[in-house]
Amino acid sequence: MNRSSSPATGSPASLGRARSAEAVAIAALARDASVEMTWHNAPDVEACLTFLRAGTRIYVSFIPGQSWRETISACAAVRAAGLEPVPHIPAREIADAAALEDIAAQLVSKAKVRRMLLIAGDRATSIGPYAQSLDVMRSGVLERHGIREVSVAAHPEGHPRVAVAGLRRAEREKIEWASRAGIDLTFLTQFFFETEPFLAWARELRALGAHAKIVAGLAGPARLSTLFKYALRCGAGASIRALGARPASFAGLVAERGPERMVRAIARANLEGAGPFGIHLYSFGGLERTCAWMDATAHCPLTLDDDGGFAVEEP
DSSP states (O other), X not given: OOGGGOOXXXXXXXXXXXXXXXXXXXXXXXXXXXXXEOGGGGGGHHHHTTTOOTTOEEEEOOOTTOOHHHHHHHHHHHHHTTOXXXXXXXXXXXXXXXXXXXXXXXXXXXXXXXXEEEEOOSOSSOSSSOOSHHHHHTTSHHHHTTXXXXXXXXXXXXXXXXXXXXXXXXHHHHHHHHHHHTOEEEEEEOOOSOHHHHHHHXXXXXHTTOOSOEEEEEEOSOOHHHHHHHHHHHTOHHHHHHHHHOHHHXXXXXXXXXXXXXXXXXXXXXXXXXOOEEEEEEOTTOHHHHHHHHHHHHHSOEEEOXXXXXXXXXX
């Protein structure tokens, strides 16, 4: 069990008050959560409206083999549904400066995009002049097209191809750029299974001057085999090592099939003043299923257990 999600202690009355506050904080996280989709999910967006409030942020990922046309079309579908599209912009997939101008112009004109998620991308080498998200940031293109909100990928547990020192240096440079450019910067993490590395990294980031919301990327309800496939690809290293060394945690993950423990720990960190933190759900188990989980957690009564998690009460 995570130290950060250990049960509260004290009198029954104080325990009840603490749990009530946690339940409210958990619901608040779910109400403001964002969710991730691929362009293949565009036909499913309408079905998710049952579970999502207007203006919910939907991040549109960029998967291998995808075209920018598909990104733009998916973002337009999200906007047409009354939701807020946030496209992934992998720097290494941009051919040249003209292409970057065109991509930004079309996303703004056709999908009214206001926020972008900048990432380096999965390519080992860039097809153009942009090797990292900082190169896109420094181009001036975002400001010219009215983009004043930027999310950037964050890796609290490291990255399989980038040294930790390089990650921390890039974070400092992004904070400095956003301050100079007057950009609302949000760090959005890769998903993880253990909260301690995330919270320790967040404290370091705050010390660097990151005062905006830090968003914890979490895996929505999904099969264990699916979670590990993505974890190995994405470098959620400390969490996997911790699970391997602690069979009880591994068993807990198998039983959970969802992010309840992490969400509760992050809600508690908000209550303790370590935030502001938000949550983002990667829909590995399906977009509609993930949206249904978000809706139920936000609006149904919650039962908090003694093992650091919670359950949605059946109506």
